[in-house]
Structures are given as structure tokens and as C-alpha cells.
Amino acid sequence: MISAEHVIALLKQQASEEHAERMQGFFKTGKGQYGEGDVFWGIRVPNQRAIAKDVWKDLSKDQWPTLIQHPVHEVRLTALFILTYWYEKAKTEKEREQWVAWYIEYRAFINNWDLVDTSAHKVLGDWFWDRDRSVLMDWVGSQDLWEVRIAVVSTYRFIKRGDYSSTLWMAGQLLTHPHDLIHKAVGWMLREVGKMEEEVLLEFLNQHYTHMPRTMLRYAIERLHEPLRKDYLLGKVKN
Structure with a gap:
């Protein structure tokens, strides 16, 4: 050994x-x-x-x-x-x-973003796919930056299997989080939701984009068609 x-x-x-x-x-x-x-x-x-x-x-x-x-x-x-x-x-x-x-x-x-991003969805995301996710949901309210990011990135596995509910709930909870590493993680996961079903992303954006942190919004809309992306950035999309 x-x-x-x-x-x-x-x-x-x-x-x-x-x-x-x-x-x-x-x-x-x-x-x-x-x-x-x-x-x-x-x-x-x-x-x-x-x-x-x-x-x-x-x-x-x-x-x-x-x-x-x-x-x-x-x-x-x-x-x-x-x-x-x-x-x-x-x-x-x-x-x-x-x-x-x-x-x-x-x-x-597991205390930097690369450590989280290469592992959380592969281990915790897979494990909690068909189990009680309350551990992850609890971490969304943690004062520890990395616990929050682990929770968010874990949902990547759920997204790829067609379940967006945990991601969208977390995104709603984290709209006022102070750290840009959480804004980036949430925006990334929202973008992944949009890659699977754009209408689901647009529905979330239309409800929340006017008070989303700018970095979160930019990450979330990155793959949208340019005119629509610009309208979100300029606040022109009607709720």
C-alpha cells in the first residue's frame, strides 16, 4: 500500500x-x-x-x-x-x-474555489441526487464561504439530470450574499440551467434580475442571444 x-x-x-x-x-x-x-x-x-x-x-x-x-x-x-x-x-x-x-x-x-468546483458535484451532488438534501440547503445559510459554494456547486449534478429546484431555491436565497465568489457560482449554475432549459432560466431572471448582483447576472446570461443579453444588462426586460 x-x-x-x-x-x-x-x-x-x-x-x-x-x-x-x-x-x-x-x-x-x-x-x-x-x-x-x-x-x-x-x-x-x-x-x-x-x-x-x-x-x-x-x-x-x-x-x-x-x-x-x-x-x-x-x-x-x-x-x-x-x-x-x-x-x-x-x-x-x-x-x-x-x-x-x-x-x-x-x-x-476544501477551502478554495478549485477544490470545491472539481469535487462537490461529483461526490455530494451525486450522493444527494435521490436523498434528503437538507445538509446542502443548510449550508446555503452558512457564514463559511466555502460551505456555501460547496452547496451551490453540488447542484450541478442535479441540473444535468434535469432537476433545477435546488439550484433555483439557492439562487433566490443568495441574491444578497456579499461575496463575488458566490455570485459567480450561482451565476454559473443558472447558466447551466439555461443550457438545459432556457425558459426556466428566463423565468427566474425575469423575477429577480433587477436586484441580482451584477456578476451573478453576467455569468447567468452569458450564453443568451446578444440582444436579449444586452436588454438584461440595461434593465430593459419587463418582469
Whole structure:
């Protein structure tokens, strides 16, 4: 079996100081920013995915918490790639339930938007598709930015299966959320709803667009025909 230390060593071999500096700026790690204090080794995502693909079958399960709690961002992201493999390849519901429980237990370490966006819908979204979603609904009201984003992005799996109800409810609840990372996530999910059924998106927009945060609106209407998109931006669409 493979240890956490082995995985960390494989990742460290891919480190790039130059890329790490760019990533620290891109993921807002400065004082007072949303990623404050996060540490990067500068490992490109395809390399992390390749390592996760190589080790997920042989990593000792009790080593995973060491990876997800690691201070280096890329180690945590690789841990989530591994957990997603475990979840998707699980042969029993009991196994899947364990990986979901770990995702929830260690969610405090899923603390940047890429960590959320590559994993939430694949694990929690899949699990809660046909189960009680109250955990996700509760997180919408959380003071923790990342819990809110996990809840929103989890609904991507629901959208792809034709259920927009959770997404639309969350979007309505989050119209006054203060952070642009939530505005972007909600706008993204609304756009995905529109890709499935544009009329559903337009109905939501017609009710709410005049008081939607600008970033949320821009993300939501990105794929609409240009004249209609401009009308929403200019406030010309009648409710």
C-alpha cells in the first residue's frame, strides 16, 4: 500500500517556484483575501490528476486524512481527485457513504474555489441526487464561504439530470450574499440551467434580475442571444 508521504513526494517532484508565485496571486492568498495563507508548490493540474490516477487504487485509506489536511494546496486537490476516484469506483453504497462522510467531515480543508468546483458535484451532488438534501440547503445559510459554494456547486449534478429546484431555491436565497465568489457560482449554475432549459432560466431572471448582483447576472446570461443579453444588462426586460 502507498503512504501519504509517498504521494507528497511524487507531487513535490513536480513543483515549480515560478508557477507557485503565479498561483498565489491567482488564488488570492494575500492578507485579507479569500485564500489568505494558502501555500502552493506550483504543480500543474494535469500532473496532479496523473498522480492521483496512478495512486488511488493503492493508497492506504487511513492515509487520506493526512493529504486533505496538508497545508499545501496541490496536496489537498490531489486528495480530492483520489476521493472522487474512490467514490466513483465504489462497488457498494456503504463505500460511497464512507467517502461522502469524509468529504463532509473534512470540508474545512476544501477551502478554495478549485477544490470545491472539481469535487462537490461529483461526490455530494451525486450522493444527494435521490436523498434528503437538507445538509446542502443548510449550508446555503452558512457564514463559511466555502460551505456555501460547496452547496451551490453540488447542484450541478442535479441540473444535468434535469432537476433545477435546488439550484433555483439557492439562487433566490443568495441574491444578497456579499461575496463575488458566490455570485459567480450561482451565476454559473443558472447558466447551466439555461443550457438545459432556457425558459426556466428566463423565468427566474425575469423575477429577480433587477436586484441580482451584477456578476451573478453576467455569468447567468452569458450564453443568451446578444440582444436579449444586452436588454438584461440595461434593465430593459419587463418582469
